[in-house]
Amino acid sequence: MNQSRAILVLSLSLCLILATSACAGAATTQGTSTTPTTRQPGSLDFPQLDYSIASTFPDRMNDVTDYQLTTGDGTYPTDAKAIEFTIENKTDVDRMTGAPYMLEIDRDGGWYSVPYKKLPPDVGRAWPAIAYSVPANGTYTGSIILTEYESLTPGHYRLVKEVTSIKLEEGFSVFICAEFDLK
Numbered sequence: 001m002n003q004s005r006a007i008l009v010l011s012l013s014l015c016l017i018l019a020t021s022a023c024a025g026a027a028t029t030q031g032t033s034t035t036p037t038t039r040q041p042g043s044l045d046f047p048q049l050d051y052s053i054a055s056t057f058p059d060r061m062n063d064v065t066d067y068q069l070t071t072g073d074g075t076y077p078t079d080a081k082a083i084e085f086t087i088e089n090k091t092d093v094d095r096m097t098g099a100p101y102m103l104e105i106d107r108d109g110g111w112y113s114v115p116y117k118k119l120p121p122d123v124g125r126a127w128p129a130i131a132y133s134v135p136a137n138g139t140y141t142g143s144i145i146l147t148e149y150e151s152l153t154p155g156h157y158r159l160v161k162e163v164t165s166i167k168l169e170e171g172f173s174v175f176i177c178a179e180f181d182l183k
Helices: 002-020
Strands: 067-071 082-089 095-098 102-107 110-113 131-134 139-145 155-165 173-182
Touching: 067 155, 067 173, 082 155, 082 173, 131 139
Parallel strands: none
Antiparallel strands: 067 082, 082 139, 095 131, 095 155, 102 110, 102 155, 155 173
16 A cells, blocks of 8 residues: 555656656757757747747756667657657666656757647646556657647657656656657
C-alpha cells in the first residue's frame, strides 16, 4: 500500500510540475542552443494560434547520456494524429515516467508552449495519475496525441518528458526532450 501511495503522490507531483511548466536541470537529445527573446503576449505574427506563453525549460537542455527521448523518423505531416516516442534508460536503476508531456514550438529562436484545443467551460482537462516503468537498461514507448492541440502549423517542435525515481525519498528527476518537425 505504501508503494501505491508513493506512486500516486509522485504522479500527482509530476502533473503539477508539468502543469506549471517549472523546470530546473533538464536534458536534450538533439538541437542547438539559442537564447529565447522576451515577447509580450499577442506580439507574435502567427494569428491562427496564440504562442505567447514562453517555455520555462532551457533552450538547450543539459546533455544527459543516461536517458534519451526519441521520436521515430523526426518528420511528420501536420495532420498526423499521434507521434510515438521512446524513452531509453541506459542506467542500472529502474525509473518511471508519467502520462504528462509538454509540446513546444520554436518561434524565432525561442521555445513556446503549444496551446491545447479550447474546451467548453464545464469541461476540464487532466492527466491520468499513472506511472509507467522505464526499466534499467530498457525502454518505455508511448505516444503524444496531436489531436488535443489546436491546428498545428508546419514548424520545429519539441516534446518534453520527465523521468523520475520510483522511490520518492531518492528525489531524482530529469527532463529530457526530443525535437521533430511537422511539414
